[in-house]
Amino acid sequence: MFNNPEVVNAQTRELILSTAARIGYLPNESARTLATKRSHMVGLIWDTDHRRPGWRHPFFQEILIGLKTALSERGYHLLMLATSEDGTPDSFLRAVRRHNLDGVVFIDNGRADPSLQPLAESEVPCVSLDRPVRGPWTTYVTSDNVGGAREAVRHLHAIGRRAIATITGPAGTRPGAERLRGYLDELAALGLAHRPELVVEGDFYLSGGHTAMRALLELEERPDAVFAAGDEMAIGALRAVTEAGLKVPEDIALVGFDDIELAALVPPGLTTVAQDKAGFGTAAAAAVITMINEGATPAPRILPTSLVVRGSTG
Amino acid sequence: MFNNPEVVNAQTRELILSTAARIGYLPNESARTLATKRSHMVGLIWDTDHRRPGWRHPFFQEILIGLKTALSERGYHLLMLATSEDGTPDSFLRAVRRHNLDGVVFIDNGRADPSLQPLAESEVPCVSLDRPVRGPWTTYVTSDNVGGAREAVRHLHAIGRRAIATITGPAGTRPGAERLRGYLDELAALGLAHRPELVVEGDFYLSGGHTAMRALLELEERPDAVFAAGDEMAIGALRAVTEAGLKVPEDIALVGFDDIELAALVPPGLTTVAQDKAGFGTAAAAAVITMINEGATPAPRILPTSLVVRGSTG
DNA sequence: AGGTTTCATGCAACCGGTTACATGAAACCG
DNA sequence: CGGTTTCATGTAACCGGTTGCATGAAACCT
Numbered sequence: 001m002f003n004n005p006e007v008v009n010a011q012t013r014e015l016i017l018s019t020a021a022r023i024g025y026l027p028n029e030s031a032r033t034l035a036t037k038r039s040h041m042v043g044l045i046w047d048t049d050h051r052r053p054g055w056r057h058p059f060f061q062e063i064l065i066g067l068k069t070a071l072s073e074r075g076y077h078l079l080m081l082a083t084s085e086d087g088t089p090d091s092f093l094r095a096v097r098r099h100n101l102d103g104v105v106f107i108d109n110g111r112a113d114p115s116l117q118p119l120a121e122s123e124v125p126c127v128s129l130d131r132p133v134r135g136p137w138t139t140y141v142t143s144d145n146v147g148g149a150r151e152a153v154r155h156l157h158a159i160g161r162r163a164i165a166t167i168t169g170p171a172g173t174r175p176g177a178e179r180l181r182g183y184l185d186e187l188a189a190l191g192l193a194h195r196p197e198l199v200v201e202g203d204f205y206l207s208g209g210h211t212a213m214r215a216l217l218e219l220e221e222r223p224d225a226v227f228a229a230g231d232e233m234a235i236g237a238l239r240a241v242t243e244a245g246l247k248v249p250e251d252i253a254l255v256g257f258d259d260i261e262l263a264a265l266v267p268p269g270l271t272t273v274a275q276d277k278a279g280f281g282t283a284a285a286a287a288v289i290t291m292i293n294e295g296a297t298p299a300p301r302i303l304p305t306s307l308v309v310r311g312s313t314g
Numbered sequence: 315m316f317n318n319p320e321v322v323n324a325q326t327r328e329l330i331l332s333t334a335a336r337i338g339y340l341p342n343e344s345a346r347t348l349a350t351k352r353s354h355m356v357g358l359i360w361d362t363d364h365r366r367p368g369w370r371h372p373f374f375q376e377i378l379i380g381l382k383t384a385l386s387e388r389g390y391h392l393l394m395l396a397t398s399e400d401g402t403p404d405s406f407l408r409a410v411r412r413h414n415l416d417g418v419v420f421i422d423n424g425r426a427d428p429s430l431q432p433l434a435e436s437e438v439p440c441v442s443l444d445r446p447v448r449g450p451w452t453t454y455v456t457s458d459n460v461g462g463a464r465e466a467v468r469h470l471h472a473i474g475r476r477a478i479a480t481i482t483g484p485a486g487t488r489p490g491a492e493r494l495r496g497y498l499d500e501l502a503a504l505g506l507a508h509r510p511e512l513v514v515e516g517d518f519y520l521s522g523g524h525t526a527m528r529a530l531l532e533l534e535e536r537p538d539a540v541f542a543a544g545d546e547m548a549i550g551a552l553r554a555v556t557e558a559g560l561k562v563p564e565d566i567a568l569v570g571f572d573d574i575e576l577a578a579l580v581p582p583g584l585t586t587v588a589q590d591k592a593g594f595g596t597a598a599a600a601a602v603i604t605m606i607n608e609g610a611t612p613a614p615r616i617l618p619t620s621l622v623v624r625g626s627t628g
Numbered sequence: 629a630g631g632t633t634t635c636a637t638g639c640a641a642c643c644g645g646t647t648a649c650a651t652g653a654a655a656c657c658g
Numbered sequence: 659c660g661g662t663t664t665c666a667t668g669t670a671a672c673c674g675g676t677t678g679c680a681t682g683a684a685a686c687c688t
Contacts, residue, residue: 026412027412027645028348028644029414030345030347030348030353030643030644031344031348031643031644032645032646033645033673034342034344034348034644034645034646034672034673034675035644035646035672036645036646036673041393044394047379047382061374061375069396071396072396077395077396078394078396079392079393080358080382080391080392080393080394081391082382082391082392095391097340098340098341098343099343099344099391100342100343100344206579235579262579265520265549265576266580341674341675342675343675344673344674345643345674345676346674346675346676347643347675348642348644348645348673348674348675349642349643349674349676350643350676
């Protein structure tokens with residue numbers, strides 16, 4: 001009755017529903033789940049290593065809100081899965097099976113986590129963020145890292161800079177690699193020479209950006225612009241430039257990536273490639289629900305980025 | 315058997331467990347929940363108004379990790395409850411009943427939210443953060459806002475400041491009111507006169523701090539120190555001081571509250587009253603589990619704060 | 629040894645839904 | 659009008675655990 005309302009005639013249905021409301025009837029989700037093997041719950045795996053302080057994705061909250069809102073509009077709830085105490089690699093898969101979760105979303109730090117593999121290889125619909133995962137029922141959502149990086153470099157070129165350096169993400173992270181690719185592609189497209197000494201590896205954090213910038217400033221022919229593959233690194237770089245007695249953007253123009261809250265707040269304002277944070281959540285929700293309901297694996301979703309120009313590029 | 319292992323003898327138990335592991339037996343949580351009416355899940359209500367961008371509690375992630383970790387150690391999972399589409403005031407309560415949730419934690423913005431009232435008045439164990447809630451099975455976790463504020467003022471006095479102003483939280487928020495109380499109490503304890511014009515209301519955000527500071531700078535006898543009831547406001551105030559051509563800490567010493575990540579990053583470093591973020595999560599978890607298992611309502615938990623001294627107070 | 633108590637084990641009902649199937653009434657056919 | 663098809667409604671089994679009770683064996687008593 002509550003699943004196929006059309007099988008009973010309208011008048012009877014009306015009576016039932018009004019009575020149900022009157023006496024406060026509430027369907028029991030556990031009974032429904034037990035009978036149908038569908039829980040209308042999606043698992044969220046985040047921070048797989050609970051000993052570490054958790055990956056400080058700077059806009060986790062916004063992703064989470066988007067995800068939660070989009071799921072709830074379709075009648076799904078979000079269950080946060082904890083790493084189980086035993087630490088066996090299939091602990092997530094077991095938790096999913098025990099709870100009859102209909103699908104899973106994972107947010108890791110952009111590196112492959114072995115404890116997710118059993119899940120990915122199972123029949124459980126999985127959506128990962130920022131990184132493809134190998135498995136029959138998996139897809140992922142990511143930003144257009146290559147395109148965003150290209151736009152950043154193009155912007156620096158457009159304001160007259162020619163010695164454009166980059167501070168990359170750590171080797172082995174997917175977003176880091178893609179943003180580097182975009183940097184190189186755009187240099188080539190603009191006809192600028194690729195100077196290997198202008199590519200310095202960072203760690204996505206403030207200190208890594210600071211260190212990398214100092215290295216760049218010590219070059220004989222120092223750059224007049226830097227594209228940092230993350231805002232925190234860009235802010236670290238900004239500090240290093242200031243400490244060296246140079247000015248942003250006069251001496252060095254700076255572009256970051258992410259558009260974290262701080263980017264707008266740090267003087268003189270950080271130009272950056274904004275990611276669609278809420279879009280991550282809604283796209284992930286849409287993908288997992290498609291898998292659940294249609295039984296088809298949607299193609300990876302590449303979200304567009306947008307350049308936000310602030311004081312650090314004039 | 316899986317609930318009372320001691321009722322069968324050790325050898326048999328061993329056999330069962332090993333066989334269970336071998337054939338990959340997994341207990342079905344829905345069946346268990348249906349039979350026992352206990353789901354081993356705790357609901358999380360956060361961001362009750364899903365039309366707004368969500369309350370940007372600056373350390374939501376840390377609270378969440380603490381909560382999730384502490385709950386999972388006791389065998390509980392966290393279900394994020396979405397505001398239901400119908401918007402009726404008892405929608406949360408209905409969701410809790412449908413899922414047989416064992417308890418609920420809510421993180422709101424420090425103001426009473428009417429949609430939480432039916433839940434609070436029910437038999438469901440509820441723990442709220444930063445704010446007491448009226449109901450038979452409710453308790454709360456908060457920081458020692460009064461004590462923290464007093465320590466901040468005492469510190470400013472200790473470094474020689476005597477004209478100590480405060481930028482408060484918005485009227486009507488509990489933490490805001492308590493921090494103001496601490497400010498006033500400590501002034502009295504130190505024998506400093508309370509000058510009403512040195513108390514300016516803010517909004518917990520950057521812009522409010524900025525505006526409030528400008529008002530303070532226009533006073534005839536301007537303060538030589540400011541205690542802001544939140545770090546974001548303190549940073550806004552810092553900016554206003556700098557813009558006015560004055561120096562922190564030489565002309566104005568500044569203390570904030572919260573210890574958000576940014577506090578350490580903004581030059582010259584913000585002295586602030588640090589809250590125990592992870593402690594919020596673990597304390598909330600402990601409280602809700604006590605209510606569930608012991609059937610007793612624990613007393614409100616007041617977490618100690620600690621003063622972190624940085625450049626803004628010399 | 630016969631009768632009673634103690635305890636382990638097996639069995640069946642139950643939790644609250646879903647679903648496949650049986651039943652019976654109404655609508656249709658020649 | 660008898661026989662078949664169509665459709666609505668009622669019934670019972672099932673999902674996979676938990677729990678209270680009945681059963682029967684072992685241990686105890688006089």
